[in-house]
Amino acid sequence: MFTGIIETLGRITALEPKDGNLHITVRTPLANELKIDQSVAHNGVCLTVVAIEGNEYSVTAIAETLQKTNLGELRQGDLVNLERAMILGSRLDGHIVQGHVDQIGTCTQVRETDGSWYYSFEYDGALGNPTIEKGSITIDGTSLTVVDSKKNSFGVAIIPYTYEHTRFNTYGVGSTVNLEFDVIGKYVAKLMQGR
Template identity: 60%
Template sequence: MFTGIIETLGYVEKIVQEQSNLHFTIKSAISDELKIDQSVSHNGVCLTVIGIEPGMHTVTAIEETLLKSNLSELKVGERVNLERCTIAGARLDGHIVQGHVDQTAICTHIENKDGSWLFTFKYDTAMRNITVEKGSIAVNGISLTVVNSEIDRFSVAIIPYTYEHTNLGKLREGDSVNLEFDIIGKYVSRLMSIREAR
């Protein structure tokens, strides 16, 4: 489990394709502290560490993960949001994030609010995922609060710290992001769909 509070940025050093899988080697400040088999969130995707070398670690994304996330779009040199799993008994500063990306969204608008930024994202409603105003959502693994909620889009307000210490600062209109919707909202949506089917 994660909290959506990004620890550090990593940088993609190498990408190797093996059959339908992609191996990503990431350079970061926390790589030397990781262990083989450890779970680490990469842009909101929970991936297992399979290799460690000085200052770098390697993880594998399988086809299912690549289909549900934007990891297949990563290029060497790009920034990746990193978070290690939550320590039991620690403060939960963000919200409950599983590291299981539901789908991607497209950034449709970025507005500079003179001290903060308003990002708007549009997503496909076919999966019946929903947001609610003042609810939580993970965007590229970052725990954020929904400002405006519509049927197929939502906005989030970004403070300078988040803008500077995550990969949102490099995001441009038209770029895709990973979304993990609130787990409680997903259960409610599923229950409603079962009720409607009866």
């Protein structure tokens, strides 16, 4: 479980496709605090640490993960949002995030507005993932509040700190992002389908 509060950015130093999987090596100051078998969210995708060497560690994304997320688009030198699993008993500063991406979305607008930024995203509404006004959404692992919720699109407003300390400052129109919809909202939507 995660909170959607990004701890730091990591830089991709190596990508090795093998047998349909992708082995990803990340450089970050967090590496010396990690251990083998630990879960770390990468752009919101929960992956298991399989190797650590100095200030780098490696994880493996399987074929299914590559099909449902933007991790297959990573290139050497790219930045990724990183968050270690939450510690039970700590404050939940974001919202409950599983690290299980529901689908990808596409950035359709970036607008600077008096010291903050407004981003719009579209996604395939046919998959049944709901957003609600002032509800929670996770974009590339970042916990955010939904504004301008529609059937297949929504917006988020980004404060300067989030803009500077996450991948948001790299997004432009057409950028692909990982979306994890609010877990409680997904259960409610599923229950309502049966009525």
